[in-house]
Amino acid sequence: MQLTVNAMSTVSTSKTGRRHPMPFTRLEIAVFALAEGQLQVLLARRAEAPDAGKWALPGGVLRIDLDESLEAGVRRIAHERLGTEVPYLRQLIAVGGPRRDPTRTPWALSIVYRALLGSGDLRLAAGKRVEELAWHPAETAAADRSLAFDHGALIARAIDATRAEVRDLDLPAGFLPESFTLGELQTMCEQTLGQHIDKSSFRRRLADREIVEPVVGEMRTGANRPAQIYRLRRSAPN
Amino acid sequence: MQLTVNAMSTVSTSKTGRRHPMPFTRLEIAVFALAEGQLQVLLARRAEAPDAGKWALPGGVLRIDLDESLEAGVRRIAHERLGTEVPYLRQLIAVGGPRRDPTRTPWALSIVYRALLGSGDLRLAAGKRVEELAWHPAETAAADRSLAFDHGALIARAIDATRAEVRDLDLPAGFLPESFTLGELQTMCEQTLGQHIDKSSFRRRLADREIVEPVVGEMRTGANRPAQIYRLRRSAPN
DNA sequence: TCAAAAGTGTTAGGCATACACCCATGT
DNA sequence: ACATGGGTGTATGCCTAACACTTTTGA
DSSP states (O other), rough: OOOEETEEEEEEEOOOOOOOOOOOEEEEEEEEEEEEEEEEEEEEESSSSSSSSSEEEOOOEETTTTTHHHHHHHHHHHHHHSSSOSSSEEEEEEEEEESTTTTTOEEEEEEEEEEOGGGGGGOOOOTTTTTEEOOOOOOHHHOTSSTTHHHHHHHHHHHHHHHHHHHHHHGGGGGSOSSHHHHHHHHHHHHHHHHOOOOOOOHHHHTTOOOOEEEEEEEEESSSSSSSEESSSSSSOO | EEEEEEETTOOOOOTTOEEEEEEEEEEEEEEEETTEEEEEEEEEEESSSSTTTEEEEEEEEOTTTSSEEEEHHHHHHHHHHHHHHOOOOOEEEEEEETTSSSTOOSEEEEEEEEEEEEGOOOOOOOOOEEEEEEEEEEEHHHHHHHSSSSSSHHHHHHHHHHHHHHHTTTGGGGGSSSSSSHHHHHHHHHHTTTTOOOOHHHHHHHHHOOOOOEEEEEEOOSSOOOOOEEEESSOOOO
C-alpha cells in the first residue's frame, strides 16, 4: 500500500538513497493552576479512539507547515484546544515507541510540555476535537491508573519539576499576578508544594536572593495591617 | 511536487481527514568519557552537507521500522556509527524547527541523549557516514562556535546535567569500573566537575547516603598504604 | 627515613527550620 | 479590646568546607 503526501514530507534523503518514514509526532501539555487550595492539572476527555472517553493531557499533532518551533506548536495547540495562552512553558520529556497509539499509527512520539496558568484564566472553552475539559487535583491525577496512555506518569513528572522550582525559589511566575504581597506569594508556594512553609525563613531566602522588590508606596489594605506590595525582580522569560 | 512513501509513513489521519507531514527526526548522542584529567566529549566530523567538514555530535535518523523506543534507537545508532554500547543513557532535550537542517529537510527535530563511557572503551571505530571520530575536551567543545548546528549549546547542557549528578552523588557509574578505591572515585568526580573536592567531607557524604560498600578483604596495593576496595551499592539502572 | 596516599577527627560557617514576639488595621 | 495577617528577631540543628592530623606501605 502506498500513500501520497506533499513535498513537505519528512522522508529522509540519506546517502543510501533510502527514504525512512518519520514518527507520528504529538505535543502534549500539562497545564497547571492553583484552585481550591491545591495544584490542579487540566485534563481533556478524549473524543476519539484510542482510549475514547478517558481523561488525558490535552495535546495535538505537530504541524511542520505551521509551527516555527516545538514551543510555537505547543502555543498553537493550546489556542486551538484550550482557547488560551500558555505561559511559562517548559519542556519535560519526549517519549516514543510503537504501540503507544496503535490504532492511529505504528510509531508515536510525544513531546511533553508543562505550562502554568494564573488564577485569572481558569475558565477554558473546550476546542477542536475535545469533548470536555476539566481541572483535576494534580496529585490524584498523577496516581490515577485510568488515564489514557502513560499520562499519569507524565503528570507525576510535571508535578515534581514544578515543585522543585518552588523549592529552589525559581518561582513559577505563571501562578502570580503582576504584583502581590509576600503573604500571597507564600500561600501560592505552599499550595504548589502541598505543605507548610515557615514565614520567617521564606522571607529571608527571598531577601538573600533578591528575587522580589517592593513597589514603593503600594500597600494592600484589608481587615488587618496593610501589607507591602512586591513584584518579581529578575524578569523571568516567557 | 509529490513524493511517495510506504505505508509506514507518519501521515496523520486526523478527524478532519487532512494528512500532515511529520518532522525529520534525528537522535543525537553526547558521549562523555574521562581522559587526560578532564571530561571529554566524542565528536564526529560530518561527511556530508550541511556543515560538511564541521565537528558535530554523532547521531542518526530515527527508524520507526527498527527502533522499539527512543533509547533503543540511540543504541542502534551508537552501534552503527561508533561501534560501541552506550551505557547510562539519559535524555536531555528535544529541539526542533525549520532551518535547522535546511538542505535536507524543511523541519528538523533532534532528540539529544547523553551517554557515559568508561575509560576502557575509548578506542572507537568511525562507522557509517562518519568521516572521523575524535575526543574533544568538553568545556572547549561547549564554547566552540564552529560546531555544526546548535551542538555547542547542547554539549554545554549535557555537561551541566552530568556535573549536577556528581554534585548530588548520583554517581555517573558509566565512568567507573566494577570496583574501585575511594581515592579513585574521588578523582573521577573531580575530573568530571573540573574542581577539587575535600576528601573528608566527600567520604562522609558517601557514608551517610550508603552509596558504596566495601568489598571485604579486597585491598588495592601500590607504592603506599593499601586502600579498601569498594563497589556501588544501589545498583543504578542502565 | 621519606614520600605518597589512606583514612579520621575537629572547627567554623552557611542556610534552613522552629518558634516567639511585636505591629498595624478594621470591626 | 481583639482577631487577623504583616513583619522581625533568636535559637537550634544539619550539612558541608577547610584543614590538621595519624596510619601504612614501598622505595
